Amino acid sequence: MVAREQAPKGETSGLRARFRFSLSHTCRHLDHILITLFLDISAHSRHHIHMLTYARSGNVHYIRRPAPVTPINSRAAWEFAACLKGSMKAWLPDREDDEVLRECTLWVFPRLHPHGWLSDAPCERAVVHIRNVHDELERLLPPRGYYRVPLSKADCDRVRVLTGLAIEATKRPTEILAIQEQAITSELSLMALREVTVRPLSK
Numbered sequence: 062m063v064a065r066e067q068a069p070k071g072e073t074s075g076l077r078a079r080f081r082f083s084l085s086h087t088c089r090h091l092d093h094i095l096i097t098l099f100l101d102i103s104a105h106s107r108h109h110i111h112m113l114t115y116a117r118s119g120n121v122h123y124i125r126r127p128a129p130v131t132p133i134n135s136r137a138a139w140e141f142a143a144c145l146k147g148s149m150k151a152w153l154p155d156r157e158d159d160e161v162l163r164e165c166t167l168w169v170f171p172r173l174h175p176h177g178w179l180s181d182a183p184c185e186r187a188v189v190h191i192r193n194v195h196d197e198l199e200r201l202l203p204p205r206g207y208y209r210v211p212l213s214k215a216d217c218d219r220v221r222v223l224t225g226l227a228i229e230a231t232k233r234p235t236e237i238l239a240i241q242e243q244a245i246t247s248e249l250s251l252m253a254l255r256e257v258t259v260r261p262l263s264k
Contacts, residue, residue, distance in 0.1 A: 111234075112242040114138045115190035116227035120183050123149060128178035130154050136172060138190040139198075141249045143167045143224075145217040147184025151207075152177040165217055169208035169253040171199065176207075187224040191246050198250045201257045208253040216252065223248055 115138070130152065142151075148162040153176050162181060170176055178186075202208070212220065223245050230241045 111231075111238070112192050112246060113189065113227050113231050114192050116188065116224055116231050118185075118187040118221065118224045118228065120185050121149075121180070122183045123178045123180040124182070128152075130175050130177040136170075136174075136190070138172055138192045139194050140170045140174075141167065141189045141191065141253070142170075142178070143187045143212065143217070143220045145185040145187060145212075145220060147180065147182060149178055149180040149184050149186060151209075152179050163209075163211075165212040165214075167208070167210045167212055167216075167220070167249075167252055169198070169210075169249070171202065171207065174207060187220050189224055189227045189245070189249065191242075191249075194246060195250055198253065201254060201259070203256060208256050210253055210256050212252070219248070220252075 144164060144166050146164075148164045150160040150162045151168055151170075153160060155175075226241060227245050230238055230245075
């Protein structure tokens with residue numbers, strides 16, 4: 062049987078002291094890593110995810126170049142589309158005759174809703190895609206599955222302004238982007254919600 066060689070008492074105490082120092086230093090280092098990781102996660106959670114994904118306005122002629130029915134998995138945002146001058150209609154694959162050509166109208170389709178666009182002449186339209194909307198817009202969705210609201214001349218002018226702001230925000234975002242997105246989403250949503258009857262809050 063081979064006897065184990067033992068370190069001198071003083072050397073053993075030194076090793077223990079160095080081990081305690083190393084362990085303490087490692088714990089402090091781990092604390093630093095965890096704090097840094099927590100701050101990193103917090104910063105990431107506060108990072109703004111863009112709500113506006115697409116915005117366009119101008120004249121189109123859907124009869125010459127119809128907007129096809131989009132595959133169900135390709136439009137992962139709510140679509141706010143308005144006819145501001147002329148007339149156009151939403152083409153729906155499950156009920157093609159449900160829509161007629163309409164003037165000065167706002168349509169709002171939820172994400173993943175298949176539809177396309179048609180017109181019989183050039184028309185002015187505005188389109189804004191918004192990733193996340195207010196819960197009320199989704200909860201109060203009409204039975205047909207989308208919103209369709211007539212617009213006044215003043216409404217059309219306001220939609221032009223909001224779409225212009227959305228285009229600018231998507232092209233050249235600034236530090237107030239989150240506020241701009243909320244304002245645009247809120248105004249367009251309130252226009253759409255004119256179609257439904259809202260209940261008063263109970264006291």
